[in-house]
Amino acid sequence: MFDIERRQAGLSGLMRGMVAIRTLPKIATGIAGFDDLSRGGLPRGRTTLIKGGPGSGKTVFALQCLVNAARKRRERGLFVAFEESSRQILANAATFDWGLPALMKGKLFFLDARLSPEVVHSGEFDLSGMLAMLKAKKDELGATWIVFDGIDVLLTLLRDPAAEMREIYRIRDWLAANELSAIITAKTEGGLSDAVNYDFMQFMVDCVVRLARRLEHGISLHRLQITKYRGSDFRAGEFPVSFGDSGMEVAPPEPAEIRHHASTERVSAGFERLDKMLGGGLFRGSSTLVTGLPGTSKTTLAGKFAQAACRRGERTLFVSFDEGAEPILRNLASVGVQLKPYLKSGLLRMYSARTESTGAEDHLAKLKSLIRDCRPRCMVIDPLSAIAKAGGLDAARAVASRLIYMVKDEGITVFITAINAGDDPSTEATDLQVSTIADTWIHLSYLIRSGERNRALTIIKSRGTGHSNQVRELILGATGPVLADVYSAGGEVLMGTLRWEKEDEERGKTLQRHADFDRKRRELQASEADTRARIKGMQNELERQRSELAKYSSDNEARVVSSSERKKELRRIRSADPAKRGNGG
Amino acid sequence: MGANRRLKLRLYVAGGAPNSVRAIANLAAICKEHLQSRFTLEIVDVLQFPLRALADGILVTPSLAKLSPAPAAKIVGNLSNRSNVLQALGITP
Numbered sequence: 218m219f220d221i222e223r224r225q226a227g228l229s230g231l232m233r234g235m236v237a238i239r240t241l242p243k244i245a246t247g248i249a250g251f252d253d254l255s256r257g258g259l260p261r262g263r264t265t266l267i268k269g270g271p272g273s274g275k276t277v278f279a280l281q282c283l284v285n286a287a288r289k290r291r292e293r294g295l296f297v298a299f300e301e302s303s304r305q306i307l308a309n310a311a312t313f314d315w316g317l318p319a320l321m322k323g324k325l326f327f328l329d330a331r332l333s334p335e336v337v338h339s340g341e342f343d344l345s346g347m348l349a350m351l352k353a354k355k356d357e358l359g360a361t362w363i364v365f366d367g368i369d370v371l372l373t374l375l376r377d378p379a380a381e382m383r384e385i386y387r388i389r390d391w392l393a394a395n396e397l398s399a400i401i402t403a404k405t406e407g408g409l410s411d412a413v414n415y416d417f418m419q420f421m422v423d424c425v426v427r428l429a430r431r432l433e434h435g436i437s438l439h440r441l442q443i444t445k446y447r448g449s450d451f452r453a454g455e456f457p458v459s460f461g462d463s464g465m466e467v468a469p470p471e472p473a474e475i476r477h478h479a480s481t482e483r484v485s486a487g488f489e490r491l492d493k494m495l496g497g498g499l500f501r502g503s504s505t506l507v508t509g510l511p512g513t514s515k516t517t518l519a520g521k522f523a524q525a526a527c528r529r530g531e532r533t534l535f536v537s538f539d540e541g542a543e544p545i546l547r548n549l550a551s552v553g554v555q556l557k558p559y560l561k562s563g564l565l566r567m568y569s570a571r572t573e574s575t576g577a578e579d580h581l582a583k584l585k586s587l588i589r590d591c592r593p594r595c596m597v598i599d600p601l602s603a604i605a606k607a608g609g610l611d612a613a614r615a616v617a618s619r620l621i622y623m624v625k626d627e628g629i630t631v632f633i634t635a636i637n638a639g640d641d642p643s644t645e646a647t648d649l650q651v652s653t654i655a656d657t658w659i660h661l662s663y664l665i666r667s668g669e670r671n672r673a674l675t676i677i678k679s680r681g682t683g684h685s686n687q688v689r690e691l692i693l694g695a696t697g698p699v700l701a702d703v704y705s706a707g708g709e710v711l712m713g714t715l716r717w718e719k720e721d722e723e724r725g726k727t728l729q730r731h732a733d734f735d736r737k738r739r740e741l742q743a744s745e746a747d748t749r750a751r752i753k754g755m756q757n758e759l760e761r762q763r764s765e766l767a768k769y770s771s772d773n774e775a776r777v778v779s780s781s782e783r784k785k786e787l788r789r790i791r792s793a794d795p796a797k798r799g800n801g802g
Numbered sequence: 803m804g805a806n807r808r809l810k811l812r813l814y815v816a817g818g819a820p821n822s823v824r825a826i827a828n829l830a831a832i833c834k835e836h837l838q839s840r841f842t843l844e845i846v847d848v849l850q851f852p853l854r855a856l857a858d859g860i861l862v863t864p865s866l867a868k869l870s871p872a873p874a875a876k877i878v879g880n881l882s883n884r885s886n887v888l889q890a891l892g893i894t895p
Contacts, residue, residue: 332862337887338877339881339886341879341880345822345849346819346852347863349849352852
C-alpha cells in the first residue's frame, strides 16, 4: 500500500519535473544531493539567491557551482567578492579538492570588490561602472556564470534603502541583458542590511536557497532548504548539509526506492560456531548490528568479522570512533585476533575519528570519501552509537540510517556495533534505532549467576535465515572467541561455573549411559545367542519331524498300493467282471 | 599643501549616469573655487574603458583618485559632501 503510494508520488513528481525541464533549462550544480532536490540544478540564464547566516556555507555553495561548471563543462565564470578578499576565499577553498589555482588561469576570474576602509565617502555612488567592467571581463573570458558573493555588504555601503533597491534593480536588469546564470549570496541573520530581506529581493530572483547553521550540543549542523523555484518542482523541506573533501554535499532523505541486490552468497560472521547459529553465515552485502553494554566483546566480534574477511582476501575498512587503531589492534591481538598483518599488506584499512570533533554529517561525508577511496567489500563501524554524541540525536539517527543505506548501496557487507543504554532485552534497541534497518541483530549481554559475570550471545533476528534461537555463552580465549552451549535447568540458563558443573554432571551421566548401554548390549547379545540356539534346536526338531512325516507318508502310500493290488487279485480270483456288472444287472 | 605643487586627479565616471554627471559638476566647482589652475584632471569613462578602470582598481562609480602629491587618496560618491572631499585632497579652505 505504502509502496504504491510512494511510487505514484514519485511518478507525478517525475512528470512535473519533465514539464519543468521543457520550460526551464537547468544547469546541474554538481553538488551531491542538491541536483536531486532541485530536480536538475539551478535555472540557466537566471538568478538564484543564496541566503543564510554567517558561516552557513553560502560562499562554498556559490564557488562550488562555479568550480563544477568549469571542471565538468569547461564553462567560465566571474566571482565578485564583496565581503572576503579573494585570497581568503582561495585559502578556504584549498581544503577542498577543487584545484582552484589551476582554474584561475583563464577559467575563473575573481574580483576583489571590497571597498577599502580608507576610501572616503562623499555622496551617492552606484554600480553602473562596476557592471560595465564586469561586462567587459565577461566578454573577454566568455563567461556564462557570475557570482555576487556577499551583496549585503555592498548594499550596506549605499547607506540608503532607496539606493539599495535601485542598485538591486540595476543588477537584475544587467543580469537579464547579459543572459548570465547568476548566484547572489546574502547574509540574512545577523546581517547589517535589511534590504536582502525585502520581498523584492526574493521576487526578482527565480530560485531561493536558504542555508542555516545551528549549534546543537556544541556541534554545528548545516541545513539547506529550497524556498522558491519559479516554474519548477522541487523537494520541499530542510536537508542536512555536510562538508567533505569535494566540498558541500546535501543529504537527500533515504532513497524512496530500495534497490539493494539480495545476495544468496554467505560470508563468515567471524567464526564457525556463530556461522552455524546464523544458518551458514551472513549474506553478502547485508548489515549486521551487534548491541551490548561496554565490555561485552562487541569489538572482538567485529575484529573476528574483519579477520575472516581479510582471510578471504577481501578489502576491509575498519572504522572506529573514539578509539585509536593501535589500542584496538593490541586488544584484539590479546584475544587471538591478529589484524596487523592485513593492515601491513594494505588489505585492511583502519580509520579512527573523534566523534565530538565534528558533526554527524561530516563524519558521514568523510566515510563516503573513504569508501570511494578504499572500495571495501567488508566494513566495520565500531561503535556507530558514538555518532549520537556528534550533535543532536535526530541528526545522528538520520545519519546512521543513511550510512547503512549508503553502505548497502555499495554492496558492502557491514558489521556495526552499538552500545545500548540498558541490559534489559526490552531496551535492546539503541538510541539510533538502527536495529530495524539491520538485517542481522546479535545481542551480547551479561548474565550474573552465583557471583560470576558471563557473556551471553543471542541472535535476535537474521533476515532470510533460519537462525538459532538459543543463547550461547561467549568465552574469550587466547585463540579467539568461542561459543559454548548453554544449559537450561529448570528454566535457568547456566553459564560459567554452573555450566561446568552441569557439564561435569552431564559427562558423568553420559559415562553411566555408555556403561548401561554396554551391559544391555551384552545382555541382548547373550539373549540373542540363546534364542539362536533355541531356534537351531527347534529347526533340528522341525527337520526331524519333517523327515518323520515324509517317511510316514511313503509307508502309507505303499500300504494303499498293496491293498488295491490285493482287491484286483481278489476279483480276478472270483472271475467277476466289475466293468459290466452295473449294465447287465 | 604647498600652492606650488600641482594636484593630479583622475575621475572615473559611468557615461551619463546621474551620479557621474553630478560628480563632474561638483568637482568642477571645487577646483574652480579652491585650486584655480593648480591641478590636472583626467576623466575616465568606465563605460568606454572598462578594463582600464578594472586594472586601476576601481569598483564603483563615480570614483575620484588623487594621484599626487602623496599621500594618494580615493573618494567614492558624487562628491556632494564638499568638506569630505577637501579634507581627502588635503586642501585647506
